Amino acid sequence: MLIVQKFGGTSVGDLQRIQNVAHRVSENKKAGNDIVVVVSAMSGETNKLVGYAEHFSKNPSAPEMDMLLSSGERVTASLLAIALQELGHDAVAMTGRKAGIITDTAHTKARIEEINPSVMQAIIKEGKIIVLAGFQGVNANGDVTTLGRGGSDLSAVAVAGALKADLCEIYTDVSGIYTTDPRIESKAKKLDKISYDEMLELASMGAKVLQNRSVEMAKKLNVNLVTRTSFSNEEGTLITKEENIMEAPLVSGIALDRNQARISLMGVKDKPGIASEIFTKLAESEVNIDVIIQNKSHDGTTNIDFTVPVSDLHHAKTIVDTFVKSGDITDDSYNEDICKVSVVGVGMKSHAGVAALAFSTMADNNININMISTSEIKVSMVIDEKYAELAVRGLHDAYELDK
Ligand code: ADP
Ligand code: ASP
Ligand code: MG
Numbered sequence: 094m095l096i097v098q099k100f101g102g103t104s105v106g107d108l109q110r111i112q113n114v115a116h117r118v119s120e121n122k123k124a125g126n127d128i129v130v131v132v133s134a135m136s137g138e139t140n141k142l143v144g145y146a147e148h149f150s151k152n153p154s155a156p157e158m159d160m161l162l163s164s165g166e167r168v169t170a171s172l173l174a175i176a177l178q179e180l181g182h183d184a185v186a187m188t189g190r191k192a193g194i195i196t197d198t199a200h201t202k203a204r205i206e207e208i209n210p211s212v213m214q215a216i217i218k219e220g221k222i223i224v225l226a227g228f229q230g231v232n233a234n235g236d237v238t239t240l241g242r243g244g245s246d247l248s249a250v251a252v253a254g255a256l257k258a259d260l261c262e263i264y265t266d267v268s269g270i271y272t273t274d275p276r277i278e279s280k281a282k283k284l285d286k287i288s289y290d291e292m293l294e295l296a297s298m299g300a301k302v303l304q305n306r307s308v309e310m311a312k313k314l315n316v317n318l319v320t321r322t323s324f325s326n327e328e329g330t331l332i333t334k335e336e337n338i339m340e341a342p343l344v345s346g347i348a349l350d351r352n353q354a355r356i357s358l359m360g361v362k363d364k365p366g367i368a369s370e371i372f373t374k375l376a377e378s379e380v381n382i383d384v385i386i387q388n389k390s391h392d393g394t395t396n397i398d399f400t401v402p403v404s405d406l407h408h409a410k411t412i413v414d415t416f417v418k419s420g421d422i423t424d425d426s427y428n429e430d431i432c433k434v435s436v437v438g439v440g441m442k443s444h445a446g447v448a449a450l451a452f453s454t455m456a457d458n459n460i461n462i463n464m465i466s467t468s469e470i471k472v473s474m475v476i477d478e479k480y481a482e483l484a485v486r487g488l489h490d491a492y493e494l495d496k
Contacts, residue, residue: 094259095127095217099227099249102136103266104323105169114264114323115176118222122182127217129256131227131249132173134165139228139242152407155200159229159239162201163189166226166245174224183221187213189237192223192252194230196238199379203238205230205247205310208255217256225252242404243304250307254314261316263303264323269330270295270302272494273347277485280495284345285328288335291345291437294471298435299350308332335439343447344438344492349485351432351478353383354406355463358397358413360423363390367421368397374412380405384433384466384475394423398464400475403429431463432481435473436488448472454491458483 098118105111114130122128142161146153170186177184193209216223227245232238240247246263253261270292271281287295289312296305302320311318311332321329361367368387375382385399401409406427416422441447451472455462460483464475476484489495 094125095129095256096121097129097131097249097253097256097258097261099131099245099261099263100133100173100323101245101263101265102133102138104264105132105134105173106136108172110323111169111172112176115173115180117323118173118177119180119182122222127220129213129217129223129225129252129258130173131225131245131252132166132169133227133245135169138165138168156236159200159203159237162239163226163229163237166228170224170226174222177222177224183219184224185216185221186224186226188226189229189248190231192225194248194251196230196232196240198232198234198236198238200236200238202241202379203230203232204306205240205251208251210252210255213252213256241304241306243301244306246304246307247310250310250314250316250318253316254310259317261311261318262329263318263320265302265320266322266324267302268322268325268327269320270300270332270346272345273485273489274300274302274349277349277482278347278489280489282495284330286331286333286338287345288338288439289332290335290470291439292332294435294437294468295346295348298348298437298471298473299352299433300346300348303332342438343440343444344436344494345440346437347485347488347492347494348435348437349432349481350435351481352403353400353431353433353475354403355398355400355428355431355475356406356409356413357426357428358416358422359425360394361397362421363393363395370421371397371413371416374415375401375409378408378412380409380412384464384473386464400431400433400464430478431475432478433473433475434481434484434488435471436492437471439470441470441472450491451488454487455484458487460484460487 174184174186196203227248275281293308318332383400388396
């Protein structure tokens with residue numbers, strides 16, 4: 094079997110843990126498998142580097158950030174390869190560039206455009222273990238790029254797809270995908286299986302256990318994805334096609350996203366095309382918009398509220414400012430003290446009343462809902478950050494996810 098094994102930050106968090114990972118990889122190799130390892134930076138390392146940059150600038154340049162942040166993964170890839178060599182294996186540490194991971198030029202959140210697997214294939218054929226630095230690629234100009242926070246998951250899935258691997262294992266610090274973040278709700282239950290679509294909603298709605306773009310890619314390329322812990326041999330969670338799951342539960346999980354900010358635009362000129370103009374400018378600047386609400390027009394103007402990831406807030410403000418200056422918007426305000434809780438489940442498609450229970454649960458807990466958005470398989474609510482954990486536990490209880 095060809096297996097891609099990705100080890101997240103905590104799994105390579107110190108030298109002893111890197112040693113443990115080396116032993117695990119070594120055993121898998123000795124069992125006769127071909128292994129490509131993908132590693133994250135040691136836990137906390139990427140944040141530390143971001144902090145260093147912010148010491149000098151509030152808005153550091155993106156190409157330089159990619160140079161900086163991609164270094165964390167090179168450290169762990171090199172160390173793990175050395176540890177494997179010491180265990181008697183032929184191991185080769187590799188950057189994204191060497192592995193043929195070609196991205197677009199959107200520095201700090203680049204998209205993978207293609208993978209040229211020939212170098213990796215040749216090395217695998219020689220029986221060597223590849224240890225790839227995750228989270229990075231190279232663009233057409235030859236500059237290093239990074240794939241967005243949590244992007245080593247994407248590296249692993251994309252490489253598994255390109256190499257047609259039999260399995261892609263994501264090793265982390267929890268034993269699989271739970272009904273909600275087990276650090277918030279200790280009654281959370283581990284799921285044996287979850288569909289790509291549900292996992293995509295959970296990840297997009299803030300469950301950082303898998304980066305959302307990695308799930309999107311896994312679905313597209315049909316990658317067999319398993320999330321499990323690197324601290325024991327406990328079985329993990331399989332992320333698979335909906336057809337492979339016998340009885341889909343009504344709701345499979347609750348997600349929490351604390352990294353959202355709300356932008357309110359007041360007195361927006363109510364003329365055709367204005368929303369399109371604002372949101373096109375934001376999209377061109379790679380700002381990810383989530384929940385949007387527009388109020389009824391009043392005196393020829395309207396109010397528009399939307400949420401963006403906190404990391405995009407600075408860019409969004411700069412763009413909104415240009416509309417305020419031109420007079421198309423009278424006033425703007427920003428709120429970072431919000432969060433988004435979401436209820437996710439494919440069973441919602443065929444059941445009425447799922448959303449109503451979410452709203453009444455908020456009411457029972459005296460939590461005011463600021464914004465709502467729904468899709469076929471999720472209900473999201475924007476609420477004050479201080480109620481985040483109360484809301485997650487309340488919803489987990491209301492949908493009886495501990496049963
Ligand atoms: P890694 O460093 O291995 O990439 P992350 O910190 O990115 O790990 O993701 C793992 C964390 O995701 C867990 O420690 C857990 O707190 C969090 N998490 C959030 N939602 C869930 C969920 N539904 N199931 C499991 N873990 C979750
Ligand atoms: N080190 C990067 C991050 O912290 C990528 C990853 O861990 O997946 O975001
Ligand atoms: Mg992660």
